[in-house]
Amino acid sequence: MGFLSRLASLFGFKKNEANILVVGLDNSGKSTILNFLKQGDKNVPVDTVPTIGLNVEKMKAANIEITAFDMSGQGRYRPLWEQYYKECQGIIFVVDSSDKLRVVVARDELERMMKHPDLERRNVPVLFFANKMDKRDAVSSVKVSTLMGLNEVIHNKNWHIVASNAINGDGIDEGITWLADVMKSNMATKK
Amino acid sequence: MSTVDLAKQPVQENKSEPKPSKWLDAYHDPVASLYTFTQCITLSDIQADGDWKLIIADLGSGSTNMKLKVYKGTDLISENTIIDLPTGVVTFYMDTHEPRTPAIAVASGPFIYIYKNLRPYFKFTLPPLEVNSMEEDLWNQVKEGRINVYVLREMLEGMRTDGTTLTVRSLRYLQLTDAGDMIQFCEVYKNSPLKRQTVITSLNTLKKSMSEDDAISCLVLGTEDKSIYVLDPEAFTVLATMNLPSVPVFLSVTGMFDVEYRIVVACRNGCIYTLKRGVEDISKNCIELSSQIVGMERLNKTIYVACMDQTLKCFTSKGKKMWTVKLPKSITTIEVVDYKPRGFKAILVALSSAEVHVYKEKYLVDIIKTDDIVTAMRFGRFGREDGTLVMCTSSGGLLIKILKRSASFEEKDMSGGPPASQNVKLNVPKKTKLFVDQALRERENGVTMHRTFQRDLYLLRLNTARQYAKALSNSMNPISTDPSEPLKLSAQIQGIGPTFKLTVNLQNTSLSQASTKLHITFDYDDKLYNFRRTYIPVPMLVPGLNYAFETYIECLNDKGVSDTVKVYVLRENKSVPIITGVISMPVSETLVVV
Numbered sequence: 001m002g003f004l005s006r007l008a009s010l011f012g013f014k015k016n017e018a019n020i021l022v023v024g025l026d027n028s029g030k031s032t033i034l035n036f037l038k039q040g041d042k043n044v045p046v047d048t049v050p051t052i053g054l055n056v057e058k059m060k061a062a063n064i065e066i067t068a069f070d071m072s073g074q075g076r077y078r079p080l081w082e083q084y085y086k087e088c089q090g091i092i093f094v095v096d097s098s099d100k101l102r103v104v105v106a107r108d109e110l111e112r113m114m115k116h117p118d119l120e121r122r123n124v125p126v127l128f129f130a131n132k133m134d135k136r137d138a139v140s141s142v143k144v145s146t147l148m149g150l151n152e153v154i155h156n157k158n159w160h161i162v163a164s165n166a167i168n169g170d171g172i173d174e175g176i177t178w179l180a181d182v183m184k185s186n187m188a189t190k191k
Numbered sequence: 192m193s194t195v196d197l198a199k200q201p202v203q204e205n206k207s208e209p210k211p212s213k214w215l216d217a218y219h220d221p222v223a224s225l226y227t228f229t230q231c232i233t234l235s236d237i238q239a240d241g242d243w244k245l246i247i248a249d250l251g252s253g254s255t256n257m258k259l260k261v262y263k264g265t266d267l268i269s270e271n272t273i274i275d276l277p278t279g280v281v282t283f284y285m286d287t288h289e290p291r292t293p294a295i296a297v298a299s300g301p302f303i304y305i306y307k308n309l310r311p312y313f314k315f316t317l318p319p320l321e322v323n324s325m326e327e328d329l330w331n332q333v334k335e336g337r338i339n340v341y342v343l344r345e346m347l348e349g350m351r352t353d354g355t356t357l358t359v360r361s362l363r364y365l366q367l368t369d370a371g372d373m374i375q376f377c378e379v380y381k382n383s384p385l386k387r388q389t390v391i392t393s394l395n396t397l398k399k400s401m402s403e404d405d406a407i408s409c410l411v412l413g414t415e416d417k418s419i420y421v422l423d424p425e426a427f428t429v430l431a432t433m434n435l436p437s438v439p440v441f442l443s444v445t446g447m448f449d450v451e452y453r454i455v456v457a458c459r460n461g462c463i464y465t466l467k468r469g470v471e472d473i474s475k476n477c478i479e480l481s482s483q484i485v486g487m488e489r490l491n492k493t494i495y496v497a498c499m500d501q502t503l504k505c506f507t508s509k510g511k512k513m514w515t516v517k518l519p520k521s522i523t524t525i526e527v528v529d530y531k532p533r534g535f536k537a538i539l540v541a542l543s544s545a546e547v548h549v550y551k552e553k554y555l556v557d558i559i560k561t562d563d564i565v566t567a568m569r570f571g572r573f574g575r576e577d578g579t580l581v582m583c584t585s586s587g588g589l590l591i592k593i594l595k596r597s598a599s600f601e602e603k604d605m606s607g608g609p610p611a612s613q614n615v616k617l618n619v620p621k622k623t624k625l626f627v628d629q630a631l632r633e634r635e636n637g638v639t640m641h642r643t644f645q646r647d648l649y650l651l652r653l654n655t656a657r658q659y660a661k662a663l664s665n666s667m668n669p670i671s672t673d674p675s676e677p678l679k680l681s682a683q684i685q686g687i688g689p690t691f692k693l694t695v696n697l698q699n700t701s702l703s704q705a706s707t708k709l710h711i712t713f714d715y716d717d718k719l720y721n722f723r724r725t726y727i728p729v730p731m732l733v734p735g736l737n738y739a740f741e742t743y744i745e746c747l748n749d750k751g752v753s754d755t756v757k758v759y760v761l762r763e764n765k766s767v768p769i770i771t772g773v774i775s776m777p778v779s780e781t782l783v784v785v
Contacts, residue, residue: 104215
């Protein structure tokens with residue numbers, strides 16, 4: 001075991017550490033979700049401003065030290081996402097369930113991401129948050145999954161969709177636990 | 192200037208494999224029952240929440256069910272009934288209050304309805320126009336009962352034929368034919384004062400004194416009485432009035448009212464006028480078009496005009512024509528694309544073939560196919576997406592497309608023009624010394640060379656003419672020049688030798704006159720040839736028919752020598768032949784004795 005963990009550290013990650021990439025369109029709630037994760041239960045709602053470039057957050061979930069790259073979702077920063085595809089072990093894709101008009105844009109970005117050479121052949125788990133469930137005109141997570149065409153777009157990866165509300169934290173923990181478990185089992189199979 | 196005719200040259204892209212679309216289909220509702228035009232759609236952040244709304248003035252059936260509809264995303268959030276047919280919708284900032292919510296202005300009849308926070312806020316009425324004194328007098332007389340309805344009708348009819356602009360009341364009255372209706376109409380309306388009002392045809396905004404996106408704007412309106420009004424946004428007073436030679440239909444405005452502005456007006460007479468601050472004479476800056484205008488847009492300093500003759504024309508702001516593109520079908524509407532995040536500027540042209548063509552400059556860069564004919568479209572920010580195209584179709588459908596992030600519009604000329612290979616340089620060899628010397632000589636002695644050439648040319652012509660004259664005088668030619676003996680001769684030689692067959696064809700080319708007493712004889716070297724028949728009597732030649740006469744010729748020489756043989760057509764008692772044919776004999780093959 002000691003030899004293996006040393007071997008693992010040679011390859012750039014320690015036993016219980018993982019990088020995750022948080023992507024999604026602008027105003028879908030990526031930073032709010034990460035804020036919630038960082039603060040845990042003592043959640044104080046803060047006004048979130050649109051992210052410029054990216055933010056890096058560190059946190060611990062399900063016994064894993066997670067480094068989260070909170071990417072900006074604005075159109076002009078989206079080309080930045082692909083720079084981080086190589087070194088991530090998990091992806092969180094946040095979708096605004098109340099913005100039916102732009103689901104198609106989110107789908108386009110997802111398709112592009114899945115076709116990227118850095119991700120195409122790797123088995124990286126993708127977690128979808130159907131966010132903003134508190135909104136009156138939000139659609140269900142099942143509907144989001146069909147609108148995004150997740151079954152057609154993702155072929156060789158584990159994925160999971162969770163309905164969430166980043167303001168009060170509904171569904172966030174459930175999703176993160178799933179992602180951490182999959183990443184943990186992925187690491188175990190690598191050793 | 193160049194003209195590209197797409198009607199004659201089908202777009203080549205159809206042949207190649209279909210490319211992935213540059214647009215994402217965000218929403219499609221074929222039964223949204225929205226009937227509108229481009230002027231009646233706008234996109235604006237009317238709640239100042241960063242989520243831009245779609246504002247549509249729905250024309251309904253054209254007389255009923257006219258509504259101002261506001262969409263947030265795909266959901267209808269507000270509906271306000273409009274009393275009269277809307278002719279334009281714009282949003283503008285009318286105050287400096289926080290939060291910065293713009294007001295919606297809807298032009299309808301002689302009124303402008305202002306909505307703030309999705310509620311009716313103010314109604315502006317255009318100043319009434321002067322009523323023709325005679326018309327007013329007539330209605331007064333009706334009121335006092337001095338003339339009856341028939342006289343009124345006759346008088347009004349006369350005024351209309353004289354070209355007087357009548358009030359709406361008089362025009363409506365003239366439409367009535369039934370006497371009962373006319374009396375009733377007069378009874379109802381004769382006591383109310385007569386007013387003449389105009390109708391707003393087009394609506395736009397003009398920044399007042401600041402150029403920021405959320406600066407206060409004036410309203411600019413074009414009216415049916417051939418005027419342009421500029422309205423103050425706070426007090427709703429008329430700041431400026433400008434008169435035009437025709438009725439304005441499309442407006443394009445830039446600049447600021449207090450500083451410098453430019454209003455480009457497309458009029459119903461097919462002319463485009465440019466109004467500037469402080470310039471009175473508008474006829475100077477006038478673009479005359481050959482056809483009626485169906486749409487006008489401006490991108491920076493170029494004006495794009497869509498015409499009824501299926502053309503898209505481009506002009507500079509000074510009125511110089513740059514190019515014309517002929518489209519395959521008639522144009523329903525045009526819209527400008529100014530997509531700043533990508534610096535993409537283009538013109539969208541909706542056609543009656545249910546297609547939207549995207550033109551970058553004069554190059555067709557994309558075609559969007561739709562289920563139905565697009566009658567209204569608007570490109571801009573909608574929701575939180577910058578590159579959104581909203582389209583309404585003639586059957587009331589609503590289509591929303593979003594420009595893909597990866598979309599790139601190549602400026603490829605898909606419509607003819609010189610091929611690219613024309614620009615490839617040819618491998619021309621270097622100039623030799625001989626070429627240079629020759630060129631130098633030609634340059635120095637050009638005049639002499641030309642004269643020498645001319646003299647030789649004349650000599651040649653003279654020689655030719657002489658020979659011809661000689662041939663004519665000797666009747667050496669195969670066609671008779673004598674009008675009394677119109678004959679045509681042709682002869683041919685068959686065989687390889689030493690025996691040849693000579694066929695002489697004679698034809699009388701006159702229409703009615705037969706030729707008689709003709710003979711054929713030959714002139715040849717008797718050392719070389721031996722003719723089996725040296726004399727052939729010719730029977731009467733019926734006009735038009737071809738007569739063939741044959742004889743055999745033997746070549747007596749086996750040295751490969753040949754000579755010419757002459758055929759004479761002679762008339763009795765005349766020594767000069769009528770026509771002569773000269774046959775050059777082929778070289779005879781030597782007789783091989785087996």
